[in-house]
């Protein structure tokens with residue numbers, strides 16, 4: 141069914157605009173154009189100056205995270221008909237805006253890189269695979285699927301206030317993904333690096349992160365497990 | 376446009392941070408070479424992330440397996456157009472590169488005894504076609520995600536230097552034809568720079584976006600092929616495009632063949648499991664081209680499903696819900712999101728959707744780009760390598776087997792890296808001086824866009840290009856449509872030269888990026904249409920109405936005249952051909968003699 145949708149989209153071009161503003165758009169969507177990303181592509185056909193990131197259009201690349209009617213999400217996984225109008229689109233909160241819906245993700249990636257996001261195992265690898273039981277592997281479910289979209293960290297008040305000091309939910313989820321891996325040998329070092337008033341302990345279990353994750357992951361639970369390990373280590 | 380052009384110098388310049396680019400980068404960075412990796416998107420956003428089903432290796436963890444069986448399946452899958460030396464090389468190296476990934480931390484699923492889980496996949500068989508084999512190493516149905524993130528993570532450890540959200544524009548060659556690097560545009564600043572290297576490795580992925588209905592990401596616009604073609608490098612076997620049998624009807628999003636590997640079946644409107652008629656042995660797990668054509672035949676003969684009878688059902692409802700939840704969780708999400716059905720309860724509407732480009736930049740099994748020079752048809756271009764979907768080694772020939780692409784990325788990405796390390800260390804890859812006009816072509820392309828005050832809109836030209844490809848070079852090909860298609864694409868090419876964008880900013884001008892991508896897509900489209908029109912036989916994914924199954928030419932395949940690779944040159948749309956390598960790499964390996972392909 142064809143239908144007309146009304147949008148208000150955050151616009152800012154650093155070469156022209158002193159300050160950001162919201163611009164209204166009206167777009168007609170054809171049958172089968174279900175997703176918000178498809179609507180954005182239509183809007184860009186009207187106004188090619190609208191800038192946003194996108195790639196896979198199926199929720200696996202993490203490019204098109206944005207603030208949709210006040211809630212962070214992926215445009216490609218959001219049903220446009222589920223949104224109340226005007227549909228208000230803003231860049232992810234808490235990160236510097238480069239242009240329109242495009243934010244500078246550097247602080248977010250910086251925190252991801254800070255947790256040593258790679259398997260550490262200094263033993264010479266065997267000729268075949270390192271064995272891991274299905275049960276050991278199952279522990280990684282819900283941890284490894286993160287697409288680094290940033291929806292969670294940019295909805296976390298603790299990350300807004302301290303993006304340089306608090307690792308944030310995505311980074312902590314990744315940290316736990318390696319801590320939990322039976323093949324990883326650096327748990328102590330990983331915990332040492334998080335044992336600081338900010339890096340881990342700024343999480344106040346507000347759970348915003350869980351509410352927005354488009355992959356239904358649960359960073360809060362992972363953070364809880366890291367805290368438990370910290371405590372257990374003291375005992 | 377006057378613009379200051381920065382120059383950066385590296386040992387190796389890699390364009391692309393998907394599986395192939397990251398695997399190459401890892402070898403180079405770990406060897407301590409100064410390496411730059413350019414990518415249009417943050418590395419983990421490359422389209423390798425979308426791969427679902429798995430990566431092939433004859434580990435034999437669940438069923439007996441052997442690399443020569445894998446080689447046989449790959450050659451047969453390629454409809455004998457694959458080069459047997461490259462195929463042998465890939466199949467023999469599979470175990471090494473997959474085990475290595477596990478050591479890097481890839482979260483593969485596991486068997487009860489703790490080994491890598493393997494599932495059956497289309498066209499992969501035991502003992503030369505006897506029965507399906509479990510060869511596809513999988514991390515649930517998120518193998519590409521697990522692999523790409525693992526490779527990125529390992530590159531973080533190796534301190535690889537990335538240039539993220541930089542788009543390479545043109546290949547730089549000197550008057551001898553040696554490759555010296557690329558020009559590139561930084562999206563955030565709008566600046567242009569020259570990346571000057573001893574070696575340049577292309578790993579730019581596929582161009583599936585030239586079709587209207589595609590499983591590919593927006594960024595899959597064939598930039599590497601466009602750059603190569605503009606620089607006078609021919610493109611090989613571009614008539615061969617794989618249509619994946621199971622794209623979600625309407626949306627194009629892929630449903631992995633792993634679904635059929637886990638027991639899913641295709642049904643027509645009568646509920647019939649029709650693949651039993653077309654491929655009595657492997658049935659739903661026959662090779663992709665065979666399954667896609669069977670589906671289109673069912674639809675064309677009125678046995679399609681739904682109100683318009685224009686798709687078939689992919690049925691999983693007989694599988695235990697635990698299998699779906701454990702082995703195919705991503706597929707369930709996709710079906711819910713893009714088809715509005717829960718596969719535990721109802722079948723998924725699917726249609727063949729363009730998926731993979733078998734052709735590409737001609738390379739040999741060492742990942743060197745090779746072109747004809749005089750009588751010699753495969754002379755390496757000094758300083759130029761390619762790996763992954765943008766390259767044509769050719770391991771996939773006329774039809775790729777599922778799970779062989781992720782393997783191709785690992786094997787040839789790694790090989791490209793090793794070749795460059797070897798040559799840099801032995802001093803055979805000097806840094807050659809840049810020509811004065813190194814950036815001129817790119818600056819002229821940018822200036823044209825900047826100065827155009829009217830013209831054709833990019834999305835409109837793109838839509839016409841995509842629809843033309845879809846209609847004129849689809850699952851089945853018709854001599855008449857191909858002929859018209861060539862004319863139409865050449866007309867669209869003229870429009871591509873007259874595009875116009877309104878946005879004049881430097882910072883994150885995505886309209887400009889899309890216009891530049893279109894200039895690459897048109898090269899891929901021309902190569903495809905012209906090569907397809909010229910190939911007067913049916914082979915693998917290229918099946919023509921005027922080349923039917925006859926006793927002289929089984930399946931329409933004509934080995935007498937067409938057992939050869941196509942090379943398309945941009946200049947004058949010239950075609951040349953070169954022989955297929957029917958000899959394996961090692962003298963003791965049994966070649967796979969051409970035969971009729973049945974499953």
Ligand SMILES: Cc1cc2nc3c(=O)[nH]c(=O)nc-3n(C[C@H](O)[C@H](O)[C@H](O)COP(=O)(O)OP(=O)(O)OC[C@H]3O[C@@H](n4cnc5c(N)ncnc54)[C@H](O)[C@@H]3O)c2cc1C
Nearest residue numbers: 391392393394395415423428429543580763764778780781
């Ligand atoms: C949905 C889907 C599922 C698949 N599932 C499987 C599977 O299960 N098994 C299997 O074997 N194969 C599968 N395939 C095929 C396989 O995933 C791809 O062929 C493969 O991932 C391509 O990898 P690549 O490294 O060559 O390119 P990509 O991963 O596409 O990466 C290309 C890179 O090049 C960069 N790039 C491109 N142009 C430029 C430019 N101009 N400047 C700078 N950077 C540039 C991009 O930013 C990106 O980093 C699947 C494909 C799709 C689409």
Ligand code: SF4
Nearest residue numbers: 296343344346347349
């Ligand atoms: S639970 Fe912790 S990490 Fe998540 S939003 Fe709240 S404070 Fe942030």
Ligand code: SF4
Nearest residue numbers: 286287289290292353
């Ligand atoms: S945890 Fe979820 S929301 Fe956060 S970055 Fe990963 S996928 Fe995105």
Ligand code: FES
Nearest residue numbers: 196197201202216
């Ligand atoms: S476009 Fe890739 S996650 Fe939405």
